[in-house]
Amino acid sequence: MKALVHITLKKGVLDPQGKAIGHALLGLGFPSVGDVRQGKFIEIELAETDESRARDAVKQMCERLLANTVIENYAIELRP
Amino acid sequence: MNSAVIVFPASNCDRDAADALAKVTGKPSRMVWHGDASVPDDIDLIVLPGGFSYGDYLRTGAMAAHSPIMKDVVRRAKAGTPVLGICNGFQILCEAGLLPGVLMRNANLKFVCRPVPLVVEETQSMYTRNYAKGEAITVPVAHGEGNYFADEETLDQLEGEGRVAFRYVDNPNGSARNIAGILSENRRILGLMPHPERVCDPLTGGTDGKRLFEALL
Numbered sequence: 656m657k658a659l660v661h662i663t664l665k666k667g668v669l670d671p672q673g674k675a676i677g678h679a680l681l682g683l684g685f686p687s688v689g690d691v692r693q694g695k696f697i698e699i700e701l702a703e704t705d706e707s708r709a710r711d712a713v714k715q716m717c718e719r720l721l722a723n724t725v726i727e728n729y730a731i732e733l734r735p
Numbered sequence: 736m737n738s739a740v741i742v743f744p745a746s747n748c749d750r751d752a753a754d755a756l757a758k759v760t761g762k763p764s765r766m767v768w769h770g771d772a773s774v775p776d777d778i779d780l781i782v783l784p785g786g787f788s789y790g791d792y793l794r795t796g797a798m799a800a801h802s803p804i805m806k807d808v809v810r811r812a813k814a815g816t817p818v819l820g821i822c823n824g825f826q827i828l829c830e831a832g833l834l835p836g837v838l839m840r841n842a843n844l845k846f847v848c849r850p851v852p853l854v855v856e857e858t859q860s861m862y863t864r865n866y867a868k869g870e871a872i873t874v875p876v877a878h879g880e881g882n883y884f885a886d887e888e889t890l891d892q893l894e895g896e897g898r899v900a901f902r903y904v905d906n907p908n909g910s911a912r913n914i915a916g917i918l919s920e921n922r923r924i925l926g927l928m929p930h931p932e933r934v935c936d937p938l939t940g941g942t943d944g945k946r947l948f949e950a951l952l
Contacts (some may be wrong), residue, residue, distance in 0.1 A: 662767070668839075668884065669839075669842060669882075669884075671840060671841075671842050671843070671844050671909075672840065672844065675844060719801075720793070720797065720801060721793070723794055723797070723830065723837050723883070725835075725836060725885065725886075726837050726884060728841065730814045
């Protein structure tokens with residue numbers, strides 16, 4: 656099983672990198688660009704076939720290391 | 736006073752900290768490798784030094800906060816052993832949950848490396864008791880991720896409990912409420928982004944950091 660983890664900054668947390676990317680996209684001639692937020696994407700191979708056990712494990716990984724929940728949210732997607 | 740400096744892979748201010756401590760205490764500081772299981776029993780002060788531990792992978796301080804030695808550092812800190820975290824050390828203390836909040840990327844995305852004026856906000860601590868309240872001192876910073884962030888409630892609590900130790904006069908990184916350094920609830924843990932160990936000798940540009948180490952004696 657594979658876990659796909661998206662880590663994003665919480666609403667209200669300043670994201671200067673996202674802002675800089677947004678400015679660059681506008682500069683490249685994409686006038687439709689609005690707010691840009693940058694995050695992280697982590698792929699984890701898991702030796703686990705049970706989905707709920709896999710989800711529990713990845714949730715713990717996020718809480719303990721992958722995300723800093725003071726500033727970040729995480730979303731977990733599992734693929735067989 | 737017996738001090739220990741924890742050495743992580745890519746710590747780069749460990750020897751500066753050890754040198755400052757040795758000069759003030761008259762005793763060499765113990766260098767403790769991050770892979771060790773424990774800090775020696777006779778240690779009265781643990782220092783987490785500046786640097787770029789684990790290459791700042793994932794988040795600054797995130798990997799170091801889970802290195803083997805940190806279990807014992809957390810245990811000792813909770814039992815009352817003073818812990819001083821400078822720069823990367825401050826980031827590690829936050830990631831380890833010994834101090835609240837987090838150090839984020841500098842608001843202007845630039846690495847800032849220069850002496851900055853600070854105000855000593857709080858003198859009721861073993862680290863800051865040799866300064867005068869409101870005193871202006873100059874201490875260098877050198878970081879790309881020193882932008883202190885915590886929710887409003889936590890910030891109010893830090894201010895209300897007199898736990899903001901140092902504040903920037905001219906905020907170099909976007910830190911909430913100009914915070915440069917904070918104390919733990921028991922006031923025995925200090926985390927700060929500026930480097931007091933770099934200003935303990937006129938040869939390196941100043942001596943405003945020396946009183947912080949002298950205060951620990």
